[in-house]
Amino acid sequence: MGRSLARQLIESHLVTGKAVAGEEIGITVDQVLLTDTNGIMSWLQFEAMGLTRAMPGRVVSYADHQVYQVDSRNSDDHRYMQAVSRKYGAVFSKPGNGICHQVHMESFSVPGQTLLGSDSHTPLCGAAGMLAIGAGGLDVAVALGGGPYFFTMPKVVHVRLTGALQPWVTAKDVILELLRRLTVNGGTGKIFEYGGPGLRSLQAAQRMTIANMGAELGLTTSIFPSDEITRSFLTRLGRGDDWRPAAPDDDATYDDQIELDLSTLTPLVALPGSPDRVVPVEEVAGTQVEQVMVGSCTNGSWYDMASVTDVIRGRRVHPSVSFVLFPGSHKILETMAREGLLTDLLAAGATVSESTCGSCAGIGHVPAAGVKSLRAFNRNFPGRSGVKDDEVYLCSSLVAAASALTGVITDPRTLGAQAATALLPRFATSTVGFVESDGQGEIPRGPNIKPVPLGEPVPETLEAPVVIKLGDKISTDDISPAGSAVLVFRSNIPAISEFTFKYVDGEFATRARAAGRSVIVAGELYGQGSSREAAATGPMYLGVRAVIVKSFARIHRSNLINWGIVPLVFDDPASLGPIERDDRLRLPGLRAALAAGERVTVVNERTGARFTASCVLTARERDILLAGGLLAHTRGGRS
Numbered sequence: 001m002g003r004s005l006a007r008q009l010i011e012s013h014l015v016t017g018k019a020v021a022g023e024e025i026g027i028t029v030d031q032v033l034l035t036d037t038n039g040i041m042s043w044l045q046f047e048a049m050g051l052t053r054a055m056p057g058r059v060v061s062y063a064d065h066q067v068y069q070v071d072s073r074n075s076d077d078h079r080y081m082q083a084v085s086r087k088y089g090a091v092f093s094k095p096g097n098g099i100c101h102q103v104h105m106e107s108f109s110v111p112g113q114t115l116l117g118s119d120s121h122t123p124l125c126g127a128a129g130m131l132a133i134g135a136g137g138l139d140v141a142v143a144l145g146g147g148p149y150f151f152t153m154p155k156v157v158h159v160r161l162t163g164a165l166q167p168w169v170t171a172k173d174v175i176l177e178l179l180r181r182l183t184v185n186g187g188t189g190k191i192f193e194y195g196g197p198g199l200r201s202l203q204a205a206q207r208m209t210i211a212n213m214g215a216e217l218g219l220t221t222s223i224f225p226s227d228e229i230t231r232s233f234l235t236r237l238g239r240g241d242d243w244r245p246a247a248p249d250d251d252a253t254y255d256d257q258i259e260l261d262l263s264t265l266t267p268l269v270a271l272p273g274s275p276d277r278v279v280p281v282e283e284v285a286g287t288q289v290e291q292v293m294v295g296s297c298t299n300g301s302w303y304d305m306a307s308v309t310d311v312i313r314g315r316r317v318h319p320s321v322s323f324v325l326f327p328g329s330h331k332i333l334e335t336m337a338r339e340g341l342l343t344d345l346l347a348a349g350a351t352v353s354e355s356t357c358g359s360c361a362g363i364g365h366v367p368a369a370g371v372k373s374l375r376a377f378n379r380n381f382p383g384r385s386g387v388k389d390d391e392v393y394l395c396s397s398l399v400a401a402a403s404a405l406t407g408v409i410t411d412p413r414t415l416g417a418q419a420a421t422a423l424l425p426r427f428a429t430s431t432v433g434f435v436e437s438d439g440q441g442e443i444p445r446g447p448n449i450k451p452v453p454l455g456e457p458v459p460e461t462l463e464a465p466v467v468i469k470l471g472d473k474i475s476t477d478d479i480s481p482a483g484s485a486v487l488v489f490r491s492n493i494p495a496i497s498e499f500t501f502k503y504v505d506g507e508f509a510t511r512a513r514a515a516g517r518s519v520i521v522a523g524e525l526y527g528q529g530s531s532r533e534a535a536a537t538g539p540m541y542l543g544v545r546a547v548i549v550k551s552f553a554r555i556h557r558s559n560l561i562n563w564g565i566v567p568l569v570f571d572d573p574a575s576l577g578p579i580e581r582d583d584r585l586r587l588p589g590l591r592a593a594l595a596a597g598e599r600v601t602v603v604n605e606r607t608g609a610r611f612t613a614s615c616v617l618t619a620r621e622r623d624i625l626l627a628g629g630l631l632a633h634t635r636g637g638r639s
């Protein structure tokens, strides 16, 4: 039976388990990427585990989120990350060198290899035929030490592309269409493998947009074959030698198939609140916007920057609009300067940022209260832009460019014929933003870098109040917000815990601390979005011992286990309804039930109601959870 590309890569890296959908597998990790948010904690955990050498063939630490260094604590984190990278064998990518995913694709992607990243958008490198997966900081720390990455074998879905995109329609519209059809839950437990005749019309940058934003579907990852288009991309970057073919077998079989005719797509926009609230651009055309942005790891490519310039050149950004571009990498920005794009953009009234995540994670360019913002980014969860009750619309670079000119959301097809955006024969090949490791040096720790606390072993019986009751689709942005005021504490768990649920319920931290031990209850897809470990460490530090929900997002569930918080799923989703905040729940024999793989009984002491919840764990997960998390488990000498 022919194998999909995803299956080939999983099987060639498999160290434990069987590659059967739904079973836990462990794979070897060829490459690791770390960021200056989650990744700082991974390095601290790496040290806390007593590890002294990064083992994978390629490890890169990126200072990419906090590049404005608005606070000396950001700079302290960067100094620490640069020093640990130097000492333990990782390349350091300096602030301004670009967003990890874009830079990694340009400089380090190797078709056929595996990549684990401390960031949920790591799948971008799937555009180059890599098996690229995002994970929480502790899982990444283990991989740094040479350990396998464990995850549930996903179903592999063939997304069969036919046709070609119409003028003014982009790869962003492809992924927005998939979000419209499938919602943010539609990719749970799946890998999307793209194929079909439509593939040959998609440049590497367009594949990057699609693979990257598959994270918003909840996919484990997305993958494209490595073909002549991949080869051309690497060759133009001076990396033709790293190219190798990677493709599914001719008779490959898949668990499922989705058909997508590219020629039927039109420009789309996601309404504020969630990336899956997708409508045709016509439905919102005319909506006034005061901010328009293009960038992030989804739309920061050369192709995005060049196609925006083609729209803006010789025209003028609307006087009431702030139009900001974030080139995804220093290489792109340098090439934009060489090729004259910067001049054209500046002359038209655009602002060009240094290469960073920036406003995508609420760092800078925070919209004024009540102002609508249109962004060619990937996420618009409430408050993520840095202000409560924000209204962020997501769109393609072309919708953004057209709207920047008019001050209202604009269908780019109204601009007439689209100029073809040319591919560059050659990119800047400079490597000035990278610092190689020489295994030397001292490691400075700024005053904000605090020791990593340990989780507590799971108690025999848990008796604790419900400290918060939440609905469906709670994102990690809700649990531990983005924004520079919070991100500055990523290496300081006691301090960042104070921000837990800050914009959802300002009293949460005080209440949880007062309660000692506590429980969270919520609906579907709890913890969707980022790989943010602070969304587990914050609650853990405040005493949350269990989270009972209708369903979990993949990375967040792993993060909870890794920090000793019991992730329980209601056996009957209706059990959530009658629970109220401050109800005391009793989970008698919790530890024994988890150890035996049995359902957990929950008694609501206010109402006397009883219900059951399940926590399906592999043997590995069970040992970690019972010990109080991965660090506690490792300290106990059992890993």
Ligand code: MIC
Pocket: 035, 037, 038, 039, 065, 118, 119, 120, 121, 361, 482, 529, 530, 531, 532, 533
């Ligand atoms: C995000 O887009 O939310 C982030 C900031 O990149 C996060 C990582 C983090 O919170 O450290 C992600 O996507 O995983």
Ligand code: SF4
Pocket: 065, 099, 119, 121, 296, 297, 298, 356, 357, 360, 361, 378
């Ligand atoms: Fe950075 Fe935004 Fe991409 Fe996260 S989603 S890595 S914040 S650009």
